Amino acid sequence: DAGVTQSPTHLIKTRGQHVTLRCSPISGHKSVSWYQQVLGQGPQFIFQYYEKEERGRGNFPDRFSARQFPNYSSELNVNALLLGDSALYLCASSWRRVTDTQYFGPGTRLTVL
Amino acid sequence: GQQLNQSPQSMFIQEGEDVSMNCTSSSIFNTWLWYKQDPGEGPVLLIALYKAGELTSNGRLTAQFGITRKDSFLNISASIPSDVGIYFCAGTFDTGNQFYFGTGTSLTVIP
Numbered sequence: 001d002a003g004v005t006q007s008p009t010h011l012i013k014t015r016g017q018h019v020t021l022r023c024s025p026i027s028g029h030k031s032v033s034w035y036q037q038v039l040g041q042g043p044q045f046i047f048q049y050y051e052k053e054e055r056g057r058g059n060f061p062d063r064f065s066a067r068q069f070p071n072y073s074s075e076l077n078v079n080a081l082l083l084g085d086s087a088l089y090l091c092a093s094s095w096r097r098v099t100d101t102q103y104f105g106p107g108t109r110l111t112v113l
Numbered sequence: 114g115q116q117l118n119q120s121p122q123s124m125f126i127q128e129g130e131d132v133s134m135n136c137t138s139s140s141i142f143n144t145w146l147w148y149k150q151d152p153g154e155g156p157v158l159l160i161a162l163y164k165a166g167e168l169t170s171n172g173r174l175t176a177q178f179g180i181t182r183k184d185s186f187l188n189i190s191a192s193i194p195s196d197v198g199i200y201f202c203a204g205t206f207d208t209g210n211q212f213y214f215g216t217g218t219s220l221t222v223i224p
Contacts, residue, residue, distance in 0.1 A: 004155075033211070042117075042201050042214030043156070056210025090155050099144055099205045102212060104155035 002027070004093050004105035012111045013081050021076040021108045025093030031055075032074040033102060034066055035090040043090055049074055050096065078110075086112045115140050119202055119215035127223050132189040134218045136202030145185040146203040146212065147176050156201055160187070192222050 005024045013019050025032050031050040035043035045058035049068035068074045072093075078085055088109050092102035119136045126132060136145070144163055148156035160171050162178035162185060169176055173190045185202055202215040 006155075035214075042203075042217055044214070045211040048210055058211065088153070099207060099212075101144075101146060101158065101161045102203075103158055104148070106155045107153075109153065 004091055004103055006089075006091050006105040006108050008108060009106070010109045010111075012113065014113050015081055015083060017081050017112075018077065018079050019081060019110060021078075021089050021091075021110070022073065023076070023091030023093075023105060024073045025091075026103055029093040029095050029103075030072050031094045031096060031100065032068055032072065033092045033094070034074070034076045035092065036060070037088040037090055037107070039087075046076070081112045083112050086110060115204075115213040117202060117204060117213050117215040119200075119218050121218060122216070123219040123221070125221045125223065126192055128192060128194060130192055132192055132196070132220060133186065134188075134200060135184060135186045136204070136215045137184045138204055138213070139183070141182040141206065142204035143182070143207045144205050144212075145176070145178050147174075147185070147187050148201045148203065150199045150201060150217075152198075159200075189220075192220075194222050194224055196220060197222050 007022045033048040034046040037043045047066040048056035052068045063079045066076045088107045090107045091105045094100040094102045147159045150156040160176040167178040175188045177186045199217045203212040205212045
C-alpha cells in the first residue's frame with residue numbers, strides 16, 4: 001500500500017503570492033493533519049481534519065486555511081506569503097481520531113523569496 | 114501550548130555504542146510516539162506507546178512510556194551509521210486535538 005503522498009515536492013514563491021499544497025492519506029485513513037517545520041525545529045501543528053471537518057487548529061494566522069475532500073485527500077492553502085512561511089510542510093494521516101498514531105508524508109519544501 | 118523538552122540536543126557517538134535520549138512534558142500524555150527524520154524528508158515512525166510503564170522494542174530500538182506519564186525514553190543499542198538523523202518525540206492526550214513535538218535530538222555516529 002502507498003504511504004502518505006504530498007505534492008509538489010518543492011515550491012518557490014515570492015512574497016504576497018498564494019500557494020496550495022496537496023496531500024493524499026494512507027488508504028483507509030480518514031484523518032489528515034498539517035504541520036509546519038522550520039529548519040532546526042520540531043513540527044508545529046497547523047490543522048487537523050477528520051471526515052471533512054476541521055477538528056483542530058494550531059496557532060497560525062488566518063492566512064492559513066485547509067480543507068478535506070470526500071476521498072479524504074486534503075489541501076493546505078497559504079495566502080499573502082511572507083518570508084517566514086518558508087518551511088517544510090508536512091502532512092500526516094491517521095486512521096480516525098487525531099490522537100491515533102500519525103504517519104507522515106515526505107513533505108513539501110516551500111521557499112518564499 | 115505544551116512544551117516537550119528533549120535531551121540531549123545532540124549526540125556524537127562511536128559506531129557500536131548504545132544511545133539513550135529522553136523527552137519530558139509539562140502535561141500528562143496518553144500517547145507517546147518516537148520518530149526519526151532524515152534531512153529534507155518526513156519523519157518516520159519508530160515506536161508508538163499507549164500505556165504508562167509500557168516498554169516496546171523495534172529491532173535495536175527500545176522505548177518506554179514513563180510511569181509519571183510526563184516522560185518517555187528511547188534507547189538504541191549497538192548504533193550503526195544509518196542511525197544518523199534527528200529523533201523526535203511526540204505526545205498527546207485523549208482529549209487533545211494535536212500531537213506536540215519535542216525539539217529533537219541530533220545523532221551522529223562516527224564509524
